[in-house]
Amino acid sequence: MSEEHQDAVPEVDASDAAADAVAVTDDPTKAFSFSPEREKKYEEIVRRYPTRLSAIMPMLWLCQDEWGWLKPGVPEWVAARLEVPISRVYEIISFYTMYYTENPGTYNLQVCRNISCHMAGSGKITKHLCKKLGVGLNETDSEGRFRVEEVECLGACGMGPMMQVGKDFYEHLTEEKVDELIEQWRRDG
Amino acid sequence: MADCPKILSARFEEPDSHTLAVYESHGGYTALRKALTELDPDRVREEVKSAGLRGRGGAGFPTGVKWGFVPQNTGKKVYLLVNSDESEPGTFKDRYILDYDPHLMIEGAILSSFAIHSNDCFIYIRGEYGWLVDRVQAAVDEAYAKGYLGKNILGSGYDLEMIVHKGAGAYICGEETGLINSLEGRKGQPRIKPPFPAVVGFLDCPTIVNNVETVAAVPWIVNHGAAEYRKVGTEKSPGTKLFSLSGPVKRPGVYEVPLGLPLEDLIFGEDYGQGMRDGIELKACIPGGSSVPILTAEETLDVNLDYESLAEKGTMLGSGGCIVIGDDANMPELLKVLLRFYHHESCGQCTPCREGTGWLDELVGRLIDGRGRPNDLELIEKLCSGMAGLTICVLSDAAVMPTRSFIQKFRADFEALLPRTQQPEAYVPTTSAAELGRR
Numbered sequence A: 001m002s003e004e005h006q007d008a009v010p011e012v013d014a015s016d017a018a019a020d021a022v023a024v025t026d027d028p029t030k031a032f033s034f035s036p037e038r039e040k041k042y043e044e045i046v047r048r049y050p051t052r053l054s055a056i057m058p059m060l061w062l063c064q065d066e067w068g069w070l071k072p073g074v075p076e077w078v079a080a081r082l083e084v085p086i087s088r089v090y091e092i093i094s095f096y097t098m099y100y101t102e103n104p105g106t107y108n109l110q111v112c113r114n115i116s117c118h119m120a121g122s123g124k125i126t127k128h129l130c131k132k133l134g135v136g137l138n139e140t141d142s143e144g145r146f147r148v149e150e151v152e153c154l155g156a157c158g159m160g161p162m163m164q165v166g167k168d169f170y171e172h173l174t175e176e177k178v179d180e181l182i183e184q185w186r187r188d189g
Numbered sequence B: 001m002a003d004c005p006k007i008l009s010a011r012f013e014e015p016d017s018h019t020l021a022v023y024e025s026h027g028g029y030t031a032l033r034k035a036l037t038e039l040d041p042d043r044v045r046e047e048v049k050s051a052g053l054r055g056r057g058g059a060g061f062p063t064g065v066k067w068g069f070v071p072q073n074t075g076k077k078v079y080l081l082v083n084s085d086e087s088e089p090g091t092f093k094d095r096y097i098l099d100y101d102p103h104l105m106i107e108g109a110i111l112s113s114f115a116i117h118s119n120d121c122f123i124y125i126r127g128e129y130g131w132l133v134d135r136v137q138a139a140v141d142e143a144y145a146k147g148y149l150g151k152n153i154l155g156s157g158y159d160l161e162m163i164v165h166k167g168a169g170a171y172i173c174g175e176e177t178g179l180i181n182s183l184e185g186r187k188g189q190p191r192i193k194p195p196f197p198a199v200v201g202f203l204d205c206p207t208i209v210n211n212v213e214t215v216a217a218v219p220w221i222v223n224h225g226a227a228e229y230r231k232v233g234t235e236k237s238p239g240t241k242l243f244s245l246s247g248p249v250k251r252p253g254v255y256e257v258p259l260g261l262p263l264e265d266l267i268f269g270e271d272y273g274q275g276m277r278d279g280i281e282l283k284a285c286i287p288g289g290s291s292v293p294i295l296t297a298e299e300t301l302d303v304n305l306d307y308e309s310l311a312e313k314g315t316m317l318g319s320g321g322c323i324v325i326g327d328d329a330n331m332p333e334l335l336k337v338l339l340r341f342y343h344h345e346s347c348g349q350c351t352p353c354r355e356g357t358g359w360l361d362e363l364v365g366r367l368i369d370g371r372g373r374p375n376d377l378e379l380i381e382k383l384c385s386g387m388a389g390l391t392i393c394v395l396s397d398a399a400v401m402p403t404r405s406f407i408q409k410f411r412a413d414f415e416a417l418l419p420r421t422q423q424p425e426a427y428v429p430t431t432s433a434a435e436l437g438r439r
């Protein structure tokens, strides 16, 4: 099985991988650049990961940390810098749910809808959020600042209802608590 | 159980328990020192084998035995991948270890790597645990700085590289071969077994995948010996286990219990859940994470928390994600919530799973919406028999087990949704399937 996998992926041809980006800039590896600190992390990843392909995931995380999402051109840049086929980069972006190819808005409110949170009333929280922000599920509000999404179990089942916003978990939610949070975020801008 | 040693959770409530200083002040890394100076890899493996430690990721396979499957002297690298993908609904115990005692996991991972002659270890943490990735990375950096990781650890000549890898949201990457594919930079789709990862795994090298909690038990075993470990728990299920307790109990949380503890104690005991919240009666319990068969209230009060007792009741210990369900719950709705999850998480490689999870989700959804047909329960059973045991990984079975057991044990709740010419009492669904997000 794994050998078949290997066969399906021919040795990487960098010039091929970068073909798309060449049209826009002269050197596709220079289309974007990391902050010096992330550039250092990038070099560490390339040095430590056993193959270039295995470095795609951490590299995409670096990009997302740098820009908040994978803005247009970034996947091509990743392919060019890692010298991997662009198809392999898109394979990963499309399979995993946490890489964003659309700007998710400043505050992406991800409410867990799985069993324990459901019993604890997560449905009410989601409805309340949507109403308060005037959006439907998976929609961003008119100012492009808030988005409400339902997600599966986040490992906070004993503390539900809960939601994740960025790296942070907000647990034991009530309607009052989410109102306060939103007011706070609105003030913060 | 006052006399039960805290093997995994001793420092959970200690201030700054995540730091190396606190870990060392509690005797941290003495097991590593002992293993590197007094023992050899085979002795560590033998000790873990005789301790009877079983995998805490779900399958419960004996850890020392699994380590023994790694072929030696193949000229290939050997890898240890620590499975911190924790995504089984109802499970949040690995999170506690990573959050409150990351060095326990790290020391356990070093010892486990040593035992299988590995010099390369990855910690694969689910992407949603972003802050834990930072916390574990900080702990790994501390361990490198102190010489517990890297080249020539504590002057022993043993080298180990440890990389903290962040996942990106996919339940299926918790399945060991899905995790391997993910780490290779692919979709996290499981591989056909055999060959087993212990022989052909990451980059075609011998690979052991172990759960966080499994490796976290190893330092204690090395320090205290297999015989002491066996004094806790039962003959066939030795030691302690973390249970994640959720649902309408007074005190949900993560508790370390000696295996063999009555499930009733976990839910009602003073030291644990402290009983149901006021006004709610126990209706059912899913003892091992959402993928295992559900127990009725009666069964819940009559079973012990060990692999064998739970198997006798037709269910499994699984990940120890104990989901308590109260009499206010709507069983078809809860099943629908779970089926939506499996439908969403099926990786799509196998037709029975990809199509089957979708159809189960749809069928239970239409029952809830009052669009059911008279023989829908039979149709669901037919679907189930076409899904179980026929696929590359057991996600398909994981959708079938709750489905069958919910319908079998709470049949009246489902029958009430079937269209009849003479329906005794009209059933009013509390939530429509549309609201539950039919896909």
Ligand SMILES: Cc1cc2nc3c(=O)[nH]c(=O)nc-3n(C[C@H](O)[C@H](O)[C@H](O)COP(=O)(O)O)c2cc1C
Pocket (backbone or CB within 6 Å): B054, B055, B056, B057, B058, B059, B060, B061, B063, B083, B084, B085, B086, B087, B088, B171, B172, B173, B174, B175, B176, B177, B209, B210, B211, B212, B214, B215, B393, B394, B395, B398
């Ligand atoms: C669909 C699926 C999801 C799984 N998710 C996890 C998980 O999140 N964490 C985990 O440790 N094991 C998970 N497992 C079990 C792993 O495949 C594997 O058995 C385990 O990591 C082995 O470690 P252990 O022997 O220490 O238990 C999952 C299995 C399946 C089929």
Ligand code: SF4
Pocket (backbone or CB within 6 Å): B172, B189, B190, B345, B346, B347, B348, B349, B350, B351, B353, B354, B391, B392, B393, B394, B395, B396
């Ligand atoms: S059983 Fe489902 S999740 Fe597992 S490999 Fe097949 S399609 Fe993927």
Ligand code: FES
Pocket (backbone or CB within 6 Å): A112, A113, A114, A115, A116, A117, A118, A152, A153, A154, A155, A156, A157, A158, A160, A162, B089, B090, B091
């Ligand atoms: S069910 Fe919501 S976090 Fe697990």
